[in-house]
Amino acid sequence: MSQLSLISDLRRVSAELGRDRLLVQGGGGNASLKCGKRLHVKASGHWLCDAETIDMFVELDLTKARKLASNGEENLSKAVRGESELRPSIETAMHALMPQPCVIHTHPVSLIARSLLGEDAGLPVIEYCQPGAPLAAAMAGRIATGAPDVVLLANHGLVVGAETPDEAARMTRELAFEHELPVHIRPAGVAPLPKLSGFVPLAHPLANAVACSPDSWRVLGEGALVPDQVVYLGGPACIADSVESMPEALRAYARRTGMRPALLIVQHTGTWISETASRGALAMAQMMMDLAARIPEGAAISTLSEEDEMALRGWDAEAHRQAVDQARTASKKEAAA
Numbered sequence: 005m006s007q008l009s010l011i012s013d014l015r016r017v018s019a020e021l022g023r024d025r026l027l028v029q030g031g032g033g034n035a036s037l038k039c040g041k042r043l044h045v046k047a048s049g050h051w052l053c054d055a056e057t058i059d060m061f062v063e064l065d066l067t068k069a070r071k072l073a074s075n076g077e078e079n080l081s082k083a084v085r086g087e088s089e090l091r092p093s094i095e096t097a098m099h100a101l102m103p104q105p106c107v108i109h110t111h112p113v114s115l116i117a118r119s120l121l122g123e124d125a126g127l128p129v130i131e132y133c134q135p136g137a138p139l140a141a142a143m144a145g146r147i148a149t150g151a152p153d154v155v156l157l158a159n160h161g162l163v164v165g166a167e168t169p170d171e172a173a174r175m176t177r178e179l180a181f182e183h184e185l186p187v188h189i190r191p192a193g194v195a196p197l198p199k200l201s202g203f204v205p206l207a208h209p210l211a212n213a214v215a216c217s218p219d220s221w222r223v224l225g226e227g228a229l230v231p232d233q234v235v236y237l238g239g240p241a242c243i244a245d246s247v248e249s250m251p252e253a254l255r256a257y258a259r260r261t262g263m264r265p266a267l268l269i270v271q272h273t274g275t276w277i278s279e280t281a282s283r284g285a286l287a288m289a290q291m292m293m294d295l296a297a298r299i300p301e302g303a304a305i306s307t308l309s310e311e312d313e314m315a316l317r318g319w320d321a322e323a324h325r326q327a328v329d330q331a332r333t334a335s336k337k338e339a340a341a
């Protein structure tokens with residue numbers, strides 16, 4: 005198979021996976037292909053679903069990329085070939101170190117839910133570590149003892165390595181499907197939602213059901229579940245027990261995180277998102293509904309620690325990813341205007 009057709013396959017399967025919100029949400033996930041001495045990897049901040057319409061794969065010198073990755077470098081821009089304004093994905097080091105020609109990293113809701121419940125889905129697991137250099141180092145440790153084709157990243161997602169993009173995409177879909185969990189909550193009736201200053205109702209079929217599910221308040225309010233939740237939403241949801249007590253709930257949230265919440269649940273009333281939320285934040289808030297709905301009642305779950313959350317909030321690589329996301333939100337608004 006020619007390199008050109010493999011790259012075109014990579015773009016096609018990236019867009020297909022990126023359009024499935026149970027596999028990829030917003031700018032999350034990334035994909036790569038090694039062609040001889042080159043590594044093609046998704047650029048940071050771009051959305052996989054746009055892979056066929058936007059030129060988002062950056063070409064790197066594979067030897068240089070592996071050397072930088074082995075030295076613990078997180079930003080592999082120095083290995084980019086030629087002139088490119090695109091910054092390689094924050095997970096490029098992991099992609100470079102893996103031996104398989106095609107690597108696809110996704111955030112399947114089913115497998116993330118399994119990992120929150122402490123299940124391994126029969127797969128090799130890397131316990132939670134910060135994306136970027138720490139994750140690449142953990143993957144390097146795995147590779148040293150025999151490179152697995154599939155790894156479950158606890159509280160994060162899935163990594164699949166294969167010969168071709170189609171094979172990696174097929175494995176991703178099959179694993180996510182095979183380990184699907186039933187949705188435990190039922191859609192609730194739609195009552196007219198009160199207007200809340202600074203927030204808009206979250207568009208999701210389960211948003212009202214989540215607002216009426218005490219178990220979902222626990223799952224979404226206790227702590228952040230995945231890193232992108234911290235990056236795009238700032239942390240866990242803010243849970244208020246009534247519209248009247250919302251101001252106090254917002255103050256308590258600010259005391260804990262130093263910020264205003266992006267996702268707000270008012271018990272037995274509804275679910276809102278900040279009116280200034282980016283499209284990435286919206287996608288992440290919607291994922292939180294899909295995730296909460298799959299956690300069985302009363303089940304213990306693992307969350308990120310407060311230290312993990314703080315490390316993600318002060319992360320330069322993520323500031324870049326969010327800036328790209330804000331630009332995408334702005335350009336979509338202009339296009340819609």
Ligand SMILES: [Zn+2]
Nearest residue numbers: 032033160161
């Ligand atoms: Zn990820």
